Amino acid sequence: MKESNDKNTKAINADIRNLWSESIHYRDQRQKFDKADEIYDFIIVGAGTAGCVLARELIYNIPNVNILVLEAGPPNSQINDLMRLPCTFPLAYRARMVDWGYQTEDQKMPSIIEPTKVLLNKGFPYPRGKVIGGCSQKADYDGWAALGPEYKIWDYDHCLEAFKAIENNARKNTNEEFKKYHGFNGLLHVQDSPNDNYEIAKDFIKVAKNLGIPYNNDFNGARQNGIGKFQTTTQDGNRCSLADSYLTDALKKVETYPPLKRLGPPYGLASGVAKIVAVNVKSSAHMLNIIWDEEKKDENIAIGVKYFYDGGVHNAFIAPKGEVIICGGAINSAQILMLSGIGPKNNLEANNIKVRKELPVGRNLQDHPVCTVTGKISIPNNASISQFNSWCNGFKLGIFHKGNVKGKFPSREEFLNENPDIQVYVGANVYDPIINAYVTKQSPPNFETVTLLSVLNFPSSAGHLELCSSNSFMQPKIFLNYYSKSDDLYRMMSSLKLSREILKQPPLSTEWGIKELAFNDEFGKWCSVDNEMRDEDWECYIRGKSYTSFHPCGTVKMAPESQGGCVNHRLQVYGTKNLRVVDASVFPIIPNGNTNAPTAMVAWRASKIIKDDYPLNSKL
Template identity: 30%
Template sequence: MEEADFIVVGAGSAGCVVANRLSENRRNRVLLLEAGGSDLNFWVRMPIGYGKAFHDARINWKLTTEPDPGTGNRPSYWPRGKVIGGSSSINAMVFVRGHAQDFDDWRALGNLGWGYRDVLPYFKEIETNDAGPDEWRGGAGPLTITNIDKAVHPLCANYLAAAQEAGLTYNHDFNGAVQEGVGIYQLTTRDGMRCSAASAFLHPARKRSNLAVEPRSHVRKILFEGRRAIGVEVECAGRVRRVMARREVILCAGAVHSPMLLQHSGVGAPDHLRSLGIELIHAAPQVGENLQDHIGFDYLYESTRPTLNNVLRPWWGRMTVGARYVLTRRGPLSLSVNQGGGFFRSNPNRDRPNLQLYFSPVSYTTAPLGKRPLMSPDPFPGFLLGISNCRPASRGRLGIRSADPYAPPEIRPNYLSSEEDVGELLEGAHFLRRLASTRPMREIIRREIKPGPDVRSDEAMIDDLRARSGTVFHPSGTCAMGPDAGSSVVDPRLRVHGLQGLRVIDASVFPRITSGNINAPTMMVGARGAALVLEDAG
């Protein structure tokens, strides 16, 4: 397709939703361009296969940040999906919408139409919650949300009992009336297989004659006529060509690649672009700024009882669970290792939960930070308790480092550059110790492996969290939404300030990161963004 009404760049979590919604009207010719290839991959489709997908260059951009002062000058590894479905094809599948106040905060920043009551209908319409619909949940959408309460490891019961003994409440649905409390995470799976944005939204739409999907098509830059986007320059199989958009170019390339593509196209900070020899089309210094990401760490324990280590480590265990999965689509391989979890306030002065909990009945004491070999855990029974922040105050930035459209970006996340972030994670570390001291946890803990019982003082615990904290893989905010062109990149209708025919619809538009995993709000942004496009198109 050399011309389309709408060109959508990126078949990821938002792009699949956008392409589906725009092509529902058969009069709209929609072209979806994706740099990666097919998602027909065993490690994509099998839920626990994301441990392999995290490091597979065939389906993963495998990005690395610059050494970061806040985390001991360590670089961070950032897996990002380079495949149909984007990062929804390689993530851990945990479905968390975010706290209701997160979206009311978006609205309070001047983003009318983005409050919780505004976005709730879009959350409901995209999903089928297998527990059934209610005031908060949807029951007829394309994305299947699976409750795994009856399938999780038995040690999750100890975790839930311990958390309640430590003063937290039980919550059966973090995506329902309230987010606060502890419970079992819901997953984007269907019949034991990953239910990615591609599975839910794109594959059912590909039979439409007005939707063309072109994988392995790397968009090099946006084409402009004056201040109007009129198409894109794309390379596929060594051939560079121009594709024209009659109505709009829509960037859904994610929090890393959408700002990169704007900068390669001459939209960004003037001095930065000129230093790289890129012609300035539009001065937009906020492109690539406002980078936000959740950061977390784990406390690891040797267990007195069997954990997933006992099943996944020995070859005969892997064969057994593998055969079970092939025959029934059930068992550990049909789940994520993130099973128990929750949201809590690190101190009572907080107006809402500010920290997220994780309980995984598996441990990896020798794995590098950010890399979990899910099928090769420790050779002894172990588990982890994890913490991540919900609304970090630290802000980073990213941008292109050369005019080469294939060069990786320069990413400076500035983790833990805010003392507020350090303080609340320290409170979280103290809570993990309190959780581990409860009776249900003492029953299953043989010893604390990391950080170890000698790490007790606040100073030592801060040194430890700086040494061992890492990304939770939720970059966002780099093309932030807002009414003021001086402090944001897109307006509340997701149109790039100062330009015509160009929108950004993905996690980069988050003005503030949401509380918890961001795949769900990214798909919601896709649904609401597509509705705005259709409204403006009449």
């Protein structure tokens, strides 16, 4: 008898699952909910990296909950392969539909080399994914843990456990050392670049070796310095979105609680007898602000969210024990809190927003600035051209080194230092905005380029955000403050000097005929004397050509309140109840590497914390 009941329940669940996935497939989320239906255990705002991981981990690990995920952008299926190919993603983020279209502010700054002069950091487009799916060092996370005794849950060992839990590394024949640092059963797919055994890559490695840069076959292992091939978050050569993996998996769980009995054909589901245990994703649903419990005004209890969807404003509420979890990314999470009355007093009052809790939300904006050196290739024979073209599929090689704080060419010790602070991407016909603008104007482009793109992985400078309206559709002002601290400028300068030197070395300069571009030619004139770049020329070059590596974070800093924190070690917003922020905005210190995996790591760790707090809440 029990067995037949179980079978019935399974059949019903399968039916519900099919209906559910069909409705998601057609984005048919337009059914009207009445207020009673708009109650969820968790409301997650934002289906980017963090939101997708969190939704999946919560639905599988906390029994019998339902989750609403609100995402302002469209489902990622709408832009298909543009998003998925490693080489075309720069085109995807220019697609208005999937980008918030942000722009950073122009900033005048005193020159560091010649303090009497004022130089301009020009504003530039600041892409932030608006779509479903929207390597670090030990020292990074031990730095987080050093914020206080209770922050130990964010030390390197805890974070490594989370990194390994989310990773699905496809490398074959791995040794014990590799297994110490990598996971093989998670949903974040990671693989070596396919078909990357190109002669030009080998020549870059040879040149680097001659300059004293060691080879590194795993930047995400024990040691980060050296030159080597990147592993990327791709599966079968396509970029791997967390929506494809984590959110899709989350949507597979659809059950009822308590389990339903089949009452009669076709489904016989009596209304009101059960709750659907599932993740409900609403795309094109823009959260406006938090709904607070007005009866207990002083306690700042979040009870739900207000959002714009399907042409109207809707409310969604949380059930007892429930939480609102903001995963809107470093710009939007800060903006959402500020719009809801949590932030710097002056800025909120200037925008007629009632201050509920004064916190430095939007400060501590950290990012990895990028600057490039590009060379033009004169391919010696046709065979190499085709080989070169196939190498153009994204960035293949990385060089990690310590930058020189006096701006000099890095020393051998700096190459051997195992805590590098600069990452150089090497790629062909890739993203150098100035050169690309010229090359793409020509049809077909009449030359090939190779770009070395230096990223300041551990910047000292921090920027901030400012709200300029209480309208949630208006972008906040973004002040990046790149190179406001001198060591940032000098370290970047040292890396660009290295890149320039690499391109001058044979066989790159001889067999590949590489000649640097845009230092003193029709594409750019930066040398004030002959072909020499003096430090003042480098400063103008760096301020004039730098842009973002798309890694903003830190604007809702996790730290004790006395140290400028906005959320505590459990990611709860100070001075509020039922409200957490889980995404790149909580990083207290920017990770010394790309930010996607660390964000997924934070979300995975947060899911454990939220699970631990869930039964505790119920006793209150």
